Amino acid sequence: MRSGSMRGAALAATLCGLAVLLLGACGTQVAGQDDPASAATALPWTLSAPTRSQIHGAELGADRRTVTIAVDVPSGPNPCVRDLEAKLTEPVGNTVPVQVTFTSPSGDRSSGCSRSVTAKARVTLPEPLGDRELVVGYPGAVFTADDAPLPHLRLCGDLGCTPPATGCTPGSYEQAVKAVDSPAHTYRDAEHCDGKWLVLDISWPTGPVCGDPESGTCAPHLGDRWFYKAEKAGWKPFFRTSAGGCRDVQDREPAFPTALCASLEPLPPALHPTHSPAP
Structure with a gap:
């Protein structure tokens, strides 16, 4: 009986040792450590806005109030953009200013967000655009419905939406x-x-x-x-x-x-x- 008890105690000690090793190994494993998506989540996400050259177009909805804006945003193997939105800011004169923003980890090169893709943001104006000019961003890309192939708004040039008429001026x-x-x-x-x-x-x-x-x-x-x-x-x-x-x-x-x-x-x-x- 005594030798049996000793063998039982030794077996119990061995099993406890194995359990401690296993639990210790599990304790050193960080969830998602080898998961690229989790690694990307750990990167700092910062607020960004597209530049004028990254704003490619704007469409006017049938209600003449809904505007859909196409912009370039960062892209890569992991999620690169959150909270893409367009917001109306304070109108100035005959213009309707809109600011497009998003958050992205693209400022950190390890994020892999080195490419770009076109995405769309939508905003609803409080009243129809009419003959006012839509200004997206600052310095802004300026669009107008005047002489535009609707629903696409016309992108205005460096001389404005109504450049000087051709003449000797x-x-x-x-x-x-x-x-x-x-x-x-x-x-x-x-x-x-x-x-x-x-x-x-x-x-x-x-x-x-x-x-x-x-x-x-x-x-x-x-x-x-x-x-x-x-x-x-x-x-x-x-x-x-x-x-x-x-x-x-x-x-x-x-x-x-x-x-x-x-x-x-x-x-x-x-x-x-x-x-x-x-x-």
């Missing part, structure tokens, strides 16, 4: 300069305009880039001469040249009026071909 010339994607600090040298056709000489400063002030590439400014035709959306460039007179431009567009090109002098040598079609 300073505002119209500014639109023409932007249309040729000219360098920063470009300024106009001369304009020849009849309302349907336009010749625009533009220049921009360059400064000494080679250390040789006698070199043509180090001239204080370079210039272009662009020829435009009036279109519904504004001045449309169709030809560029440094030559004077009418021959080159009328070879390209015979209808171009002689009165606007006959007196043109050649431009000084510049870093562009003698003539080229507009892009």
Whole structure:
């Protein structure tokens, strides 16, 4: 009996030891430690807003009050966006400002939220949009229902939703300069305009880039001469040249009026071909 009791006690001690080891091992296991989704949850989620370039469109509902906004948001193998929403902020003048926000861990590179996907946020205006402009974000992307292919709202350009009408005006010339994607600090040298056709000489400063002030590439400014035709959306460039007179431009567009090109002098040598079609 005594030896049996001793064997029983030894077995009980062994089982207790095994139980302690097993429980100890379970105690060191952290739930979700190897789970990517749980790891992502542990990352800091911060409030974010899409930039102007990440706002791709807006649609107006049949009630003329519901607006659905398409924006780029972070994307990756784990959840990357929460609480995507659009909120109406304080109206200013003839504008309806809306702010789109979401929370995301994308600020931490370990989140894996390195891609993007288009998502939609919806907001209901207190009254129909009408002829007011919808401004999403700050600085904002501006949309209007005026002359828009509804239900899609029209995204307005750098000159606003109602740019200056094509004509012989300073505002119209500014639109023409932007249309040729000219360098920063470009300024106009001369304009020849009849309302349907336009010749625009533009220049921009360059400064000494080679250390040789006698070199043509180090001239204080370079210039272009662009020829435009009036279109519904504004001045449309169709030809560029440094030559004077009418021959080159009328070879390209015979209808171009002689009165606007006959007196043109050649431009000084510049870093562009003698003539080229507009892009």
